Structure formats: structure tokens, C-alpha cells
Amino acid sequence: MYEIQDVPGKGKGLVATQAIPKGTRILSEKPIITVPEHMTMSSEQLATLISKQVDALSKNHQQEFLALRNIHTFNDVGQKYLGIIRTNGLPANDGEGGIFLQACRINHACDNNAQKNWNENIKRHTVHALRDIEKGEEITIYYMGADRDRETRIRKLQEQFKFICSCGLCSLPPDQSQESDRRLEQINHLEDLIRKGGLMGILSTPLQKLHYVDQQVRLYNERFPNGRGLARAYLSAAEIAIAHGDLARAQIFVDRALGGRICAEGDDTDDVIELKALAHKVSQDELHGLSMKWKTAVNDVPHGLDPADLEDWLWRREKPRQPGQLAGLRDRTTFPAFLGLPHDESYYFDDPNELAGHSRRNWCFLAEIQHVTAFNRLHFEIKDVQGETLPLFFYTDSRGMELDRALVKEGFTVAILQAKQHSFMFDRPGIRHEQPSRIKIFPVSLDKLMALSDRIQQFSDCQVARWNKNGHKADCKLLKDEDLRSLFTNDWDKFESGIQFPLSK
Known part of the structure; x- marks a missing residue:
């Protein structure tokens, strides 16, 4: 399947001698030398x-x-041996590093086509x-732990391994490298936003969390569709779905995560075996039943959807309103509660090009x-x-002081465009308002505003701009306000970074 060959600019390396399909276990190797990973002696x-x-090694292995x-x-000889191990060692037994004569010959690439892993069950490095790897293509792995930006990768590789990476990712033109x-x-x-709030975040703002994961998956598919991060993202989505009783979506997310993990590490690791058990019965997860807000059965997947529509259903993506369709104030995507707002350190909504x-x-x-x-202010x-009470500063x-004092009254409704959550040092979380417009x-x-919205949805054949029939005279006075009418008629699906009142401009 492979052989050790001279690789230009890299010394020795593993090169495929035949086409290797995705998910193939390329090697499974025992260590010839092991040392404690954390030097305690x-x-x-x-x-x-x-x-x-x-x-104790054979002459050939020596x-x-x-x-x-x-x-x-x-x-001396002892330092020489230790230097070789520090240069080439890979994870072995729990808490140990090891030398593997085949695996240690595999060179690094930031856009690696193979995944290394220590399999505790079989006591082998896989x-x-x-x-898919083509015949004659070099087999590569990723030396560092976490994924990093180009500048950091190059610096770390030079510091730790004394080489300058020239892989496809590091060799991209500057504009493409910056995009990556x-x-x-x-x-x-997005990972920080997904994890923020822990379980309470999942329970209180599930749709927002799911949409964060949706964006993350799209970005993984653009940057590195075969990486292990994609499987982790699907597991995050599965947790959200399971916690709210949505077994239909959870099953799909778990199956996708399982497929990614099997591809990267085989079907016999502890993590994969555990994930297989979850895929067999997603309702057994400890998160199931915490909420039944999205309750579905495993087989409640809509039939006859094309791939794009299936993805929209899976991620609960909001479809744009049809021309002429009026907005409803109970739509929590357009009119979110406080816990559904993005945090002000987030660029989730800031720039229409921010997340491809x-x-x-x-x-x-x-x-x-x-x-x-x-x-003071x-x-x-x-x-x-x-019903959440919060401060607005x-x-x-x-x-x-620029506000009309006649409107600054208890019982009136405030509307804030593109509001965000803010963590105050001196008070509980609330909203920090900075733009008067x-x-x-x-x-x-x-x-009363919500009741008005319900009536508008019920009698949607009435034109809000000329709403003077069907016994709605009591509402006409309110709807004379252009901005109030615009809450229902504005095209909220169209992002405008400079949106402001009056909305009708």
C-alpha cells in the first residue's frame, strides 16, 4: 500500500504505491521503544x-x-537516543510516547491527507x-495538536521541528491564505459561542446554538472537509437536538459524526465503540428528556426532500418570507428574546460577508x-x-437624553435594532445601547403590541398600510406610525449593517 521513499526537500517519507480509498487503515504499528511522555525521571x-x-532491538531495527x-x-549516546525520540516520538500507551519505524517516517502537512491515532484497545498506532489518496502521493499527518493560523503554524514548526512547511495550505497566495x-x-x-453557557446555554437558546454549529460545519466543509473537527461539530449539534427531544435530527447528526470518526480512527477505538452505541439508540443519552421542546421520533424525517431542503430542515434554517408576506412579532428569529440575542463580542451578525x-x-x-x-445616564x-427582566443602559x-421625554414611560414598548447582550461589570447582563438611530x-x-401582531397575522388579507376595514379601527391609530407598520412590512431577511429608524427610509 505504501513504501518509504526519498521525498524532495523532506528526506524520507511514506508514499502510496496504490490508490488508497478514504477511511482505509494505512498502517497499524506497535512501538519499538516507549518513554514516559512527561519526563518524571x-x-x-x-x-x-x-x-x-x-x-534489545535487532540490528536492523537499531x-x-x-x-x-x-x-x-x-x-553522548544517551543524549543522541533521547534527541531522536524527541524529534520523532508519537503518542503510545497512556502517558507514554513511542517510536514507530513506519509511522515516524510520515511527514507533516497542514493540509494532511491522513490521521494518526493511538488505539488503546489494540495497543497500536494507526x-x-x-x-482518497492517489498512487504516488505522499502520505502526510498533522504534527501539532490544535489547528492554527499560517503564521503560528510556520513559527511553531520551525521552533519544534526545525523545518519550514511548504504544504499546499502554507503555500497559498497571500489573499487565499488570509481567507483560510x-x-x-x-x-x-463559533466554538466559544457554542460552549458559552454550557448546558444552560443549550437549554435556553437551542436554535441560536444550532445555527452557530450550522455555520461551523459550513466553514469546516470549505476549509478542511475531512478533518476531525467536522465530527466534533456534528456531535455538538446532536447534543442540542437530544437535549430538546429531537431524535430525528439527533440520529442524523450522530450518524454523521460516527462516519467521520470511523474514517479517522477505525471502528475499534473506545470513542467509536461508544458512539456506535449512541447511534444505535440516541434516546439513551443522558441529555435526552431535559426538554421536549422539539420532540420527534427517530423516524420522523420528512420524505422526498432534495439534499438542499433536507439540510434546511436538519438545521432548522428559516426560509425567507414570500413577497408581500407580513412579519409576525412572535417570530423569534426576527424578534428574539434577550437570551436569543448575540453577545456583543460576537461578529455573528455584524458583516454579511463575515461568515461565508x-x-x-x-x-x-x-x-x-x-x-x-x-x-448618571x-x-x-x-x-x-x-418575561425576562434586564437592564438597558x-x-x-x-x-x-436625546429621547422624547413624553415616550419615556413605564408600560411603553422599546424596540432596538440589532441589539446584543452585554456583560456589565457593575450589573447583571443586559443591553448597552450606543446608537440613537x-x-x-x-x-x-x-x-397589546403582540395582540396587534396576532390580529395582523389572522387578517393578513388586509393591507397594513391601508388597514381600515374588518373592524380594525382601534388599531389604525397605532398603525399610523410608519415605524410600527414597518415592523410588519420590513424585509428582515435582507441584511443591512446600517439599519436604523425610520425603517421606511
């Missing part, structure tokens, strides 16, 4: 341990071991093809004023559509 003790193992690269200086780094930064940032492939939309936060104070205590140039106060309670 003295240099003399370590040298003795290594020397005994080297002396020669192969000594032929491995050594980037460390040495003064390497699997992450994609940007995707990686976004993947890592993701359909952007605007949003508006609605809440009722409960209490007003104006000691204007401060509202407000209650959102889910004004950090505009005029500290909120993105806030509007309507002289109506939130309950």
Missing part, C-alpha cells in the same frame, strides 16, 4: 531506560532507529486516510419599560417577550 535514569530498549532524524544536539486563516478564526470563535455561505438577516429586540432612572429596567453621546419607543404595552 532524571536524565541518567531516562538514558538508561532508553539505552536498554535500544540494545539501524532504522538511528537513521531517524535528530534535530537536537548531543554529547494511520487512516482522511480522503479567517475561516479558522471564525470556527474557533451564511444567509444574514436583520433583527429587532422588543421589551416593555418597567422602571426608569437617570442618575438613562437606565431602563425592561421585560422581554419571555444608554451609552449614547447624550446618555439617553437604532431605538424607538412605541406608546403601547408589549402585550
Whole structure:
């Protein structure tokens, strides 16, 4: 399947002697030498341990071991052996590193086509093809742990392994390399947002979390579709679905994660065996039943969907409204509750080009004023559509004094465009408002505003702009406000970074 050959600019390496299909176990190898991964013994003790193992090797194995690269200086045989191990060692038994005469010859690439792994069940180091590998192509693995940007990768590889990487990823033109780094930064940032809040975050804002994972998966597919990160992302999506009783989607997510893990490490590792058991019965997971908000059975997958529609269903993607269709204030994608807002350190919605492939939309936060104070700056205590009470502090140039004082009243509804959560040092999480043109106060309670929305949805044949029939005269006064009408008629699916009131402009 492969042989050790001279590779230009790299010394020795493993080269495929035949086409190797994706998921193939390329090698499965026992270590010839093992050492503690964390050096807890003295240099003399370590040298003795290594020397005994080297002396016990056959002559051929000794020669192969000594032929491995050594980037460390040495003064004696013991230091020489240790230098070889530090240069070439791979994970072996739990808490140990090892020398594998075949696997240690595999060179690094940041866009590696194979995955290394220590399989504790069979006590062997395995390497699997992450994609189809052509005959004559070099087999490569990734030396570092976490994925990194180009500058960091090159620096770390020079520091730790004394070579300059010239793989396909590191050799991209500057603009393409920057784009690749940007995707990686976004993947890592999304991971932080997915994990933020832990289990409570999954339970309180599942749709937002699922959409974060959806973006992450798209970015993985653009940057490195065969990496292990993609399987981790599918498991994150499965956790969200299981926690809310959605077994139909959970089954698909778990199956996809399982396929990725089997491809990278085979079907006989502890993690894969555990994942197989979950795939056999997703309802056995400890998260199942915490909420039944999205309850489905495993076989409740819609039939007859094309691949694109299936993905839309799977990720619960909102479809754009049809022309002329009015928005409803109970739509939590367009009019989210506080816990559904992005955090202000997030660029989730900031730039329509920030996350490639993701359909952007605007949003508006609605809440009722409960209490007003104006000691140093204007401060509202407000209650959102889910009954959550939170602070709204004004950090505009005029500290909120620019508002019409006749509208600053308890019981009125505040609307904030592109609102975000903010973690205050001196108070509980709330909203830090900075742009005067993105806030509007309507002289109506939130309950009455929601009831108005329900009537508009019920009588959608009535034109909001000319709503004067069907006994709706009581609502006409409210709907004379262009901005209030625009809450229902605005094209929220079209992202505008500079959106502001009046919306009709």
C-alpha cells in the first residue's frame, strides 16, 4: 500500500504505491521503544531506560532507529537516543510516547491527507486516510495538536521541528491564505459561542446554538472537509437536538459524526465503540428528556426532500418570507428574546460577508419599560417577550437624553435594532445601547403590541398600510406610525449593517 521513499526537500517519507480509498487503515504499528511522555525521571535514569530498549532491538531495527532524524544536539549516546525520540516520538500507551519505524517516517502537512491515532484497545498506532489518496502521493499527518493560523503554524514548526512547511495550505497566495486563516478564526470563535453557557446555554437558546454549529460545519466543509473537527461539530449539534427531544435530527447528526470518526480512527477505538452505541439508540443519552421542546421520533424525517431542503430542515434554517408576506412579532428569529440575542463580542451578525455561505438577516429586540432612572445616564429596567427582566443602559453621546421625554414611560414598548447582550461589570447582563438611530419607543404595552401582531397575522388579507376595514379601527391609530407598520412590512431577511429608524427610509 505504501513504501518509504526519498521525498524532495523532506528526506524520507511514506508514499502510496496504490490508490488508497478514504477511511482505509494505512498502517497499524506497535512501538519499538516507549518513554514516559512527561519526563518524571532524571536524565541518567531516562538514558538508561532508553539505552536498554535500544540494545534489545535487532540490528536492523537499531539501524532504522538511528537513521531517524535528530534535530537536537548531543554529547553522548544517551543524549543522541533521547534527541531522536524527541524529534520523532508519537503518542503510545497512556502517558507514554513511542517510536514507530513506519509511522515516524510520515511527514507533516497542514493540509494532511491522513490521521494518526493511538488505539488503546489494540495497543497500536494507526494511520487512516482522511480522503482518497492517489498512487504516488505522499502520505502526510498533522504534527501539532490544535489547528492554527499560517503564521503560528510556520513559527511553531520551525521552533519544534526545525523545518519550514511548504504544504499546499502554507503555500497559498497571500489573499487565499488570509481567507483560510479567517475561516479558522471564525470556527474557533463559533466554538466559544457554542460552549458559552454550557448546558444552560443549550437549554435556553437551542436554535441560536444550532445555527452557530450550522455555520461551523459550513466553514469546516470549505476549509478542511475531512478533518476531525467536522465530527466534533456534528456531535455538538446532536447534543442540542437530544437535549430538546429531537431524535430525528439527533440520529442524523450522530450518524454523521460516527462516519467521520470511523474514517479517522477505525471502528475499534473506545470513542467509536461508544458512539456506535449512541447511534444505535440516541434516546439513551443522558441529555435526552431535559426538554421536549422539539420532540420527534427517530423516524420522523420528512420524505422526498432534495439534499438542499433536507439540510434546511436538519438545521432548522428559516426560509425567507414570500413577497408581500407580513412579519409576525412572535417570530423569534426576527424578534428574539434577550437570551436569543448575540453577545456583543460576537461578529455573528455584524458583516454579511463575515461568515461565508451564511444567509444574514436583520433583527429587532422588543421589551416593555418597567422602571426608569437617570442618575448618571438613562437606565431602563425592561421585560422581554419571555418575561425576562434586564437592564438597558444608554451609552449614547447624550446618555439617553436625546429621547422624547413624553415616550419615556413605564408600560411603553422599546424596540432596538440589532441589539446584543452585554456583560456589565457593575450589573447583571443586559443591553448597552450606543446608537440613537437604532431605538424607538412605541406608546403601547408589549402585550397589546403582540395582540396587534396576532390580529395582523389572522387578517393578513388586509393591507397594513391601508388597514381600515374588518373592524380594525382601534388599531389604525397605532398603525399610523410608519415605524410600527414597518415592523410588519420590513424585509428582515435582507441584511443591512446600517439599519436604523425610520425603517421606511
